[in-house]
Amino acid sequence: MIEARDLRKSFGPIVAVDGVSFSVQKGDVLGFMGPNGAGKTTTMKMLSCFFPPDSGTAAVEGYDIVKDPVEVRQRVGYLAENAPAYDEMTPEAFLKFVCDARGMDRARRTAAIDRVAESCAVTGVMHQPIGTLSKGYRRRVGLAQALVHNPPVLILDEPTDGLDPNQKHDVRNLIKKLAPEKSTIISTHLLEEVDAICNRIIIINEGRLLVDSTPAELRKREGGELDQIFRKLTRGGRKARVAGGVS
Amino acid sequence: MRGFLSVFKRELRAYFSTPLAYVFLVIFLFFTAFLSFQRNFFEMRQASMRIFFSNLPLLFIFLVPAIAMRLWAEEWRTNSVELLFTLPITATQAVLGKFFAAWSVIALALVLTCPMVLTVCYLGDPDPGPIITGYVGAFLLAGAYLGIGSFFSGLTRNQVIAFVLSVVVCVLFFFAGSPTVMNYLSGFLPMNLVEAAESLSIESRFESVQRGVMEVRDVAFFGLLAAGWLWANTVTLGQRRAMG
Numbered sequence: 001m002i003e004a005r006d007l008r009k010s011f012g013p014i015v016a017v018d019g020v021s022f023s024v025q026k027g028d029v030l031g032f033m034g035p036n037g038a039g040k041t042t043t044m045k046m047l048s049c050f051f052p053p054d055s056g057t058a059a060v061e062g063y064d065i066v067k068d069p070v071e072v073r074q075r076v077g078y079l080a081e082n083a084p085a086y087d088e089m090t091p092e093a094f095l096k097f098v099c100d101a102r103g104m105d106r107a108r109r110t111a112a113i114d115r116v117a118e119s120c121a122v123t124g125v126m127h128q129p130i131g132t133l134s135k136g137y138r139r140r141v142g143l144a145q146a147l148v149h150n151p152p153v154l155i156l157d158e159p160t161d162g163l164d165p166n167q168k169h170d171v172r173n174l175i176k177k178l179a180p181e182k183s184t185i186i187s188t189h190l191l192e193e194v195d196a197i198c199n200r201i202i203i204i205n206e207g208r209l210l211v212d213s214t215p216a217e218l219r220k221r222e223g224g225e226l227d228q229i230f231r232k233l234t235r236g237g238r239k240a241r242v243a244g245g246v247s
Numbered sequence: 248m249r250g251f252l253s254v255f256k257r258e259l260r261a262y263f264s265t266p267l268a269y270v271f272l273v274i275f276l277f278f279t280a281f282l283s284f285q286r287n288f289f290e291m292r293q294a295s296m297r298i299f300f301s302n303l304p305l306l307f308i309f310l311v312p313a314i315a316m317r318l319w320a321e322e323w324r325t326n327s328v329e330l331l332f333t334l335p336i337t338a339t340q341a342v343l344g345k346f347f348a349a350w351s352v353i354a355l356a357l358v359l360t361c362p363m364v365l366t367v368c369y370l371g372d373p374d375p376g377p378i379i380t381g382y383v384g385a386f387l388l389a390g391a392y393l394g395i396g397s398f399f400s401g402l403t404r405n406q407v408i409a410f411v412l413s414v415v416v417c418v419l420f421f422f423a424g425s426p427t428v429m430n431y432l433s434g435f436l437p438m439n440l441v442e443a444a445e446s447l448s449i450e451s452r453f454e455s456v457q458r459g460v461m462e463v464r465d466v467a468f469f470g471l472l473a474a475g476w477l478w479a480n481t482v483t484l485g486q487r488r489a490m491g
Contacts, residue, residue: 045329048333050333073334076333080330080333086327089260097256098334101249101334
């Protein structure tokens, strides 16, 4: 479970996240949407304790992200944008390292690595250096890393970016299959992805929360398809800003 | 401890799964031997390692930053720092894990110079005191330089910048007590500050260690130097992360 309260974060003069609050319950798959630079990644980095918020806080599985970052990280599986990994390592060594850092003993580690290698379809490349892998494999290794400790909370930043249509389908099915036992946030630019796996949708723009709803409810309320609604909601902000700048 | 060990093991493996550690070891062994023999290691007709140890501080000024420069700059460049700091590991554990991995490579390099010791022992009957303090001192000195290297590596994603800045600071610490620097500083600094600068000198401290004199304060000096830079390393890593 995730409970974000009034999260704020600025980088110098730029306000990246401006008072965002929401909650994610067990079983939820929250689709996190917004134009580039809206504050999605910044919010996810705060929730996974890469950096603390300037003000506001969040509780992840009951632990505060500011006071207990190590406890939070233990319970979160995080896939960062571009799936960072150590290029000289093989996926096997890499997953072993992640298990080690997460304090999993040898028996649990072997079983866990076999499980995620299969579910993320990376079994065939387990002994190839990550630096030589294609974008799709690299991302799936990143996903395997996020799932290896079977965390109660999943935070995935564009998990299907760079995958081919078949792989996208597989990863979505995997997330769907895991969803009932977890609280999941995924950020995405793909509206079809929200329809396929998310039971809730959040749209943010310029650091502010615009919509916190379900896809069906949003369609009913705003009328039209999700992409039209998305454009309508997120373009307004930019126009208003440009107009303000001119005057 | 778990976090420290996992980072330490990963980092140590990274040195040996790329050519880095091997290049470092070969170059280090070549230059220690070359510089010793060039400066009449045999012709001195003394069973001592003084020439060998006297080259180490200068050699380390270049080689230790070379081994330290990738520690954090590489993480920033590939963004794997985002992975590392979303694992349940504290910044201190990560900094120390990396530091000790790099220090172990240097320790191995020093151990591999043992043929020099064996040669001296075979040819004569050397006083073991200066040899032991020489090795311990060299190891501690490398730790101090490594702290500096790790700090600058944490500031940038560019390994070359990390290397150059570390070398400059290592040079400053090394020559802090030399007559040229002392003369220059005494031109505009009060005497007690000049003396303070002199007491930071690595050169004079390492000289006494080579003679076989190692006091607690020498060990403390190198230890505190390393610890201070590593502490700053941890702090700046936190600040850099917060900047995005």
